[in-house]
Amino acid sequence: MKILLAGATGTISSELLPQLHAAGHSVIGLTRSAGSAERLQAAGVQPVVADLMDADALLAALDGHHADGVIHQATAITRTPRFHRHLFATDALRDEGTRNLLRAANHLGARRFITQSFFLGYGWRDHGPAYLTEDHPFAELGHGPFDHHLRSLRSNEDQVLGAEGIHGVALRYGLFYGPERSTFMMMNLARRRQLPVPRPAATMHLIHVADAASATIAALDRGRAGHAYNIVDDQPVGMADYLNALAAAAGAPTPRRIPGWLLRATPYLHSILVRTQIRLDNSKAKRELDWTPKYPTYREGLASAAAALR
Ligand SMILES: NC(=O)c1ccc[n+]([C@@H]2O[C@H](COP(=O)([O-])OP(=O)(O)OC[C@H]3O[C@@H](n4cnc5c(N)ncnc54)[C@H](OP(=O)(O)O)[C@@H]3O)[C@@H](O)[C@H]2O)c1
Numbered sequence: 214m215k216i217l218l219a220g221a222t223g224t225i226s227s228e229l230l231p232q233l234h235a236a237g238h239s240v241i242g243l244t245r246s247a248g249s250a251e252r253l254q255a256a257g258v259q260p261v262v263a264d265l266m267d268a269d270a271l272l273a274a275l276d277g278h279h280a281d282g283v284i285h286q287a288t289a290i291t292r293t294p295r296f297h298r299h300l301f302a303t304d305a306l307r308d309e310g311t312r313n314l315l316r317a318a319n320h321l322g323a324r325r326f327i328t329q330s331f332f333l334g335y336g337w338r339d340h341g342p343a344y345l346t347e348d349h350p351f352a353e354l355g356h357g358p359f360d361h362h363l364r365s366l367r368s369n370e371d372q373v374l375g376a377e378g379i380h381g382v383a384l385r386y387g388l389f390y391g392p393e394r395s396t397f398m399m400m401n402l403a404r405r406r407q408l409p410v411p412r413p414a415a416t417m418h419l420i421h422v423a424d425a426a427s428a429t430i431a432a433l434d435r436g437r438a439g440h441a442y443n444i445v446d447d448q449p450v451g452m453a454d455y456l457n458a459l460a461a462a463a464g465a466p467t468p469r470r471i472p473g474w475l476l477r478a479t480p481y482l483h484s485i486l487v488r489t490q491i492r493l494d495n496s497k498a499k500r501e502l503d504w505t506p507k508y509p510t511y512r513e514g515l516a517s518a519a520a521a522l523r
Contacts, residue, residue, distance in 0.1 A: 332491065
């Protein structure tokens, strides 16, 4: 298939591009910068320079192109989000950006559309010990500053899964880790003894970026129209255990402990590291996409990040 990839220069695309090529797909890669366009071209990608948030410019830049499918991986998470405002640009890409990209899909004649969604659409809160399946609804509004993110996550999925004439699939990725920017940053912080481990700590669900990419390829082939999939590894993880393991994998000393309430000064980070308890069931993705994570837990996956950092 010929695929338009939005977010072609981002973290997941560093894994996704080689996997798309290996599976025989050709790729049109979207970027806003001429420098990145040159790098994409060198990697065998046909670059298109446009801003996803400018619908008219996007359509003009894509004029004359054709594609069979579109993958939306554009985010604007340039650093670990600490405050809610750090996610507002990503929220816009999930709402207005998705709308523009769906228009682009129609313009290109593309009939398949895969969108990056997020497991915390179920809500940044304590979900108890149950493993949530995709039948569990995304969180309702009424969660103060989280509503901004919840609204955009819903909008992204509703637009893609309900789009007329489009075979739309949403991938609810867990927290990315692996040979990628935020994992390297945390490993470097741990080496400088600047990575604190809160007590109590949140329970999260991770996905190695290589496995997020392989699930995306599987969804392109086998994702059911109008369906969402939990793309997480096989075990939820206590964030204290994860941060300690990440420091150990980086050869850093055991991180200092801090009381969780100290992170309330950075509310978004507090929700990710301290407050939220969430466990997800990934059996629908395994069954329907015929996908298995190569790294079933962070214990297997962290070594690849540490090796890449060296
Ligand atoms: N599930 C998760 O845990 C999750 C999900 C996403 C990201 N993250 C984390 O966030 C950090 C940064 O990730 P990242 O490198 O993918 O994000 P990023 O640096 O924000 O880049 C994302 C991609 O989106 C594109 N993009 C952003 N705004 C755009 C716009 N207005 N129009 C067109 N394209 C646009 C960028 O393209 P250009 O800059 O080339 O234009 C880039 O290819 C990573 O550490 C990653 O792990 C985590």
